[in-house]
Amino acid sequence: MRFQEIQRMAKGMDINTFRMKKMDMIQAIQKKENNIDCFGTMRVDSCSEEACLWRMDCLSMNNNHGTAH
Secondary structure (H helix, E strand, O other): OOHHHHHHHHHHOOOOOOOOEEEEHHHHHHHOOOOOOOOOOOHHHHOOOOOOOOOOHHHHHHHHHOOOO
């Protein structure tokens, strides 16, 4: 998902996105939805959340840059 789409989604949830990176915005959205704020973390190694909106971005990010956190 593109940065602007994520930013719009976050703002629609009353999340202040000022100076936030994509990963931080997604984690804030996850937290606001009462989900585990795991995007971009080592949890990707054992993630079984097939229906997660962020799954493809998370897997792609971790495959390209190594596991974060």
